[in-house]
């Protein structure tokens with residue numbers, strides 16, 4: 001599928017012609033790398049889509065990729081070419097050096113952009129939509145995460161085509177009973193079956209994206225997907241509040257209101273919307289957009305920083321209390337959206353997750369009508385994880401070069417925002433004094449007080465608000481779905497290029513869902529957690545697939561629903577796990593004290609139990625890993641002490657542990673240690689559970705053996721008679 005790019009250059013379909021460099025983005029189905037196209041020595045982006053997670057057949061994907069490569073508009077990211085590498089589809093695209101608007105907000109503008117920049121970004125995006133709609137396409141995934149920026153301020157809409165085919169084969173039957181991702185950006189008609197939708201659905205998503213850019217997050221993003229769905233359908237449309245959103249012009253508010261009309265026929269076309277006064281007065285992006293990232297380090301370092309932050313976030317979050325927000329946030333942050341699912345299933349789930357509090361909140365939302373009416377109020381109630389934005393949690397960092405060996409060029413942009421506190425750093429478990437170079441990765445360094453002061457003196461005074469922010473994605477699906485070859489490639493590169501700290505953080509981030517994943521029967525193939533099919537374990541996978549094939553309707557993104565799941569739900573409702581951050585089916589494990597006789601009566605087959613045990617086992621090991629990682633972020637003295645007290649497992653020996661011990665451990669670090677202890681308690685519980693299950697399994701095995709030999713005896717006796 002090698003072909004000409006827009007610059008009339010030819011791009012080969014030979015993977016060895018592309019040298020993958022840093023990871024610059026990740027989504028539900030793909031990881032995106034900066035890469036060099038060796039024959040031309042040109043920087044490109046390579047999006048690696050995991051075909052294992054694709055619902056479409058290969059021809060559909062190939063067709064869509066080809067369609068994507070035919071798209072030719074200055075505001076649409078086109079594909080130069082695409083080809084299959086093992087179980088991945090590689091899509092070669094122009095590299096958009098400043099990444100997505102979502103990343104930019106997460107890293108530097110947690111409260112959203114100023115209106116001038118929003119106007120420019122939206123205008124360029126609308127031009128792209130106008131073009132696509134006139135070509136007969138619906139984008140179906142318009143959101144800040146898919147609006148990419150180039151260093152010169154060029155704005156392009158990405159993810160057209162492939163994402164569509166990945167999640168919609170056009171055969172709706174195959175999509176039934178499935179819900180994936182967050183419906184934050186989805187139009188009501190998309191969420192309601194039978195109505196049908198058209199390009200106006202993109203206009204709704206465009207309106208939601210406008211709110212996202214204005215506030216740093218999409219409406220309802222704190223809620224679980226099912227609730228978002230109900231709110232989108234039942235509530236008045238979200239919008240910019242005329243009184244409270246004073247920083248935005250009337251014209252902007254009007255434009256958003258025009259997009260967010262529930263009746264799709266009343267929404268303007270992209271062409272008409274472009275004529276709105278808000279866009280007439282929009283500045284050229286090179287004036288208003290370019291300056292947004294003027295002081296920022298390179299994209300890949302931002303991505304690493306976000307991953308670090310995610311690791312810290314993971315370590316700090318209060319699992320039980322924040323898990324619902326975490327799920328919603330992680331969905332939102334990941335920016336997953338797919339438009340195929342069955343409304344009844346969603347409603348079934350929604351009815352199960354709603355509790356009194358939820359209803360009260362929903363009522364409150366109804367009363368407020370305008371979701372964004374009170375930024376402060378809204379943000380205050382968005383607790384938990386939300387408080388951890390990069391500025392809140394990353395060090396007063398300056399990041400220094402390491403990768404290319406260039407001169408260290410300190411970048412103080414993080415501190416400029418005035419949101420980074422030393423204490424936050426300690427709390428985050430990140431090493432202090434990380435230096436971040438404009439072209440390298442992170443490395444530790446000494447930061448003197450005077451440096452700090454200088455940095456702080458340059459700080460813009462900005463109120464540190466307790467609000468929901470767009471913290472980096474916990475990216476279970478994308479990671480779990482990587483083919484082993486890609487994992488190998490990634491880890492190889494990490495070893496070579498990324499500093500251990502970052503590597504460790506990445507591992508933590510990637511394992512985050514594993515840590516928090518539910519213990520569940522394996523036939524729920526959720527990609528939202530560890531409970532997604534564990535592809536690496538051969539035997540398990542087989543049994544899993546056998547079990548699930550009959551019932552699994554579709555796996556998309558990180559949520560999936562199967563008809564069997566729904567049956568399960570009836571008798572065994574969805575519930576929030578006490579210890580994990582995901583919704584799970586209450587699998588009602590048998591009591592440990594159960595006698596073999598009772599066990600037999602349960603009719604639990606070994607084939608069902610085995611994968612369950614393996615799942616349990618895997619989670620336990622992953623938790624162990626996580627604890628080890630956390631331990632290594634503790635002050636050595638404390639960690640050693642905790643370890644010696646028997647509170648924690650033995651510390652891994654490392655050079656850090658051999659160094660001099662700082663006896664003055666901070667309060668924050670002690671808190672972190674408490675977290676670690678909590679985690680360890682959970683791990684112990686899981687281990688106990690695992691042991692009990694193993695025991696039960698052995699008993700069942702014995703029962704089965706006894707039964708089968710009894711059967712044989714009977715057969716033999718009958719034969720004799």
Ligand SMILES: Nc1ncnc2c1ncn2[C@@H]1O[C@H](COP(=O)(O)OP(=O)(O)OP(=O)(O)O)[C@@H](O)[C@H]1O
Nearest residue numbers: 025026027028029030032045095096100145335336
């Ligand atoms: N051409 C590109 N240049 C630079 N960064 C890119 C490029 N394409 C994608 N990215 C980055 O990678 C991220 C993920 O890419 P993309 O949205 O295509 O993945 P995805 O799996 O399709 O995501 P999702 O389905 O969640 O929208 C983007 O949000 C963006 O930050």
